[in-house]
Amino acid sequence: MPRRALLALALPLLGLGAWAFATSVGGVKVYQLASPADVVRELGTLAANGQLWANLAASIERVALGFACAFAVALGLGTAVGLSPRVEAALDPTLQALRAVPSLAWVPLLLLWLGIGEDAKIVLIAIGAFFPIYVNLVAGIRGVDRKLVEVAEIFGIRGFDLARRVVVPAALPALLVGARIGLTQAWLFLVAAELLASTRGLGYMLTEGQQISRTDEILTAILLLALCGKLSESAMRVLERRLLRWTDGLPV
């Protein structure tokens, strides 16, 4: 195994050891902290009775939908703001003000407007994921080499075509960084949304575990969240590497 991988695994393994020690010899009670074995058992039970997959699927679906909405809106608004000083003057101050609102402050309003169904959750996730994508895309477009835009100008390529063929591809490195951060935010807001009101999902597992004092269920959910977050982040990095082969340096 390469050295880096070994090093990366050292800390989790150490943590696992400490955890196992605390719950067996250390005398920590199971309602305070379940043992690793308990968590594995719980994972097996949930997988067998299908709840694991149902919860996982519900959460992944919400994140995917919320993120997709955020990406689409951020791509449209970010491009318009980045390209047109007039649109920027009209939109950006408002968006920056909205960005300053802690996103969880929207929760009461969303619940009143959209109820406790899926819509409110997806909108909350989208709000969380939107801003990193938007901010990075706008910064990326600002940094686009003016000389490349001039080439398009010479050929009479303007407006939407200019955005599609020059500006957005040139800002792609920044857009992808924004998307990666946005995806992490989406998982963050998923938990917030599911903690409030839900009957399925990883966040629901957390609340349920708390209500019935099942630390094994809570830890299982945390473990799954760590896994999902890490996997989606890695997937984004792979995507970046594939899409940004043309850049000189390594992607950020």
Place this chain on the structure above:
Amino acid sequence: MKPAIAVEGVSKSFGVRAVFENFDLAVERGETVALLGASGCGKSTLLRCVAGLVRPESGRIAVEGEIGLVFQEPRLMPWLSVERNVAFAARGEVERARVKDVIDLVGLSNAAHVLPKALSGGMAQRAALARSLIRSPKVLLLDEPLSSLDALLRLELQTAIAAIVRETGCTALLVTHDVDEALYLADRIVVLEGTPARATLEVTVAPGARRSRYADLTNERIALLRALGVDLQRVAGGLPGQLVRLHGT
């Protein structure tokens, strides 16, 4: 006959500095004209006015037909292969079908699928040249296209440009600070100097001597160097025949 490029009474200033005042230039169809001058003399600004990238304050500029422009830097889209960069400006099937031909013409057929980051400076500039030719321009504008290349590559690309201009029959306007490049490529050389810039000397290269590197153009060369303000007593040790190059003064 109407000239292919007509610049009439053009004025342009940046802030208080007048780059041109009431400037005239006519380039005949099929002619290659070099604008020669030191850095900052306004020659690139004039070319950018002709290209439509800079709007003059007054005067009239008329250009016949489609324009092809090559900048000092290749300015390729880094995310597109050479082939796609060349196809970037293609409109419709006819122009798209020309992509392979122009890539052949500039001698890049072996690198058609390569990304710009893998190209050498000379190859990248060849790709830029191919891109400028995709719409079959009648007028080719060359803004110091070779000044970022090393000496050998420069000679090689000068030859390529001469061949392309000959084969396509384009009218060409070349901006350069290199006397030998101007003498090799141009039918007529206009020296620009002063603020606002004026044409201080115009040299016509005899058709017989044109496009031969070994033509004895000593008199023309000396006249051009003088017009550029070069003190021949101090730098002319290598003249004639040696390449004398004026890096921005």
